[in-house]
Amino acid sequence: NLNRMRMVKNFKLCNNCSTGEFWNYLSQGPVVVHMDATTSACYIKAYESGVLDQVQCSDKPNHEVLAFGYSVGENAFMIRNSWGAKWGENGYVRVEKGKNTCGIHTYVSNPVINK
Numbered sequence: 001n002l003n004r005m006r007m008v009k010n011f012k013l014c015n016n017c018s019t020g021e022f023w024n025y026l027s028q029g030p031v032v033v034h035m036d037a038t039t040s041a042c043y044i045k046a047y048e049s050g051v052l053d054q055v056q057c058s059d060k061p062n063h064e065v066l067a068f069g070y071s072v073g074e075n076a077f078m079i080r081n082s083w084g085a086k087w088g089e090n091g092y093v094r095v096e097k098g099k100n101t102c103g104i105h106t107y108v109s110n111p112v113i114n115k
Contacts, residue, residue, distance in 0.1 A: 010112040017105040019098050025108050026077070030068040033079065034107040037063035044102055047088050051076045053096040061103045070097060
């Protein structure tokens with residue numbers, strides 16, 4: 001129903017977010033996260049399962065993913081990647097909360113919706 005559609009009015013961007021700021025954005029809905037996915041020190045390409053806790057990545061993000069929640073009991077953010085279901089945990093990765101793992105706090109953005 002087009003009468004009930006909501007349009008994106010703008011977006012909010014947080015540069016070099018603290019964990020608290022990141023959590024605040026995520027509590028409002030899914031957020032776009034920019035992360036390092038290609039630096040040799042970062043093993044995101046080889047990720048298969050578990051909680052990713054690699055902090056030796058570049059602080060220059062080069063890949064966008066969608067953070068949408070957190071894993072209770074594991075202290076980890078849930079992230080959806082675009083590389084398909086054969087990568088990671090059926091296309092998802094759990095990233096340790098409280099660290100700037102692979103630069104996920106560097107650029108965080110979410111939409112502002114018209115009401």
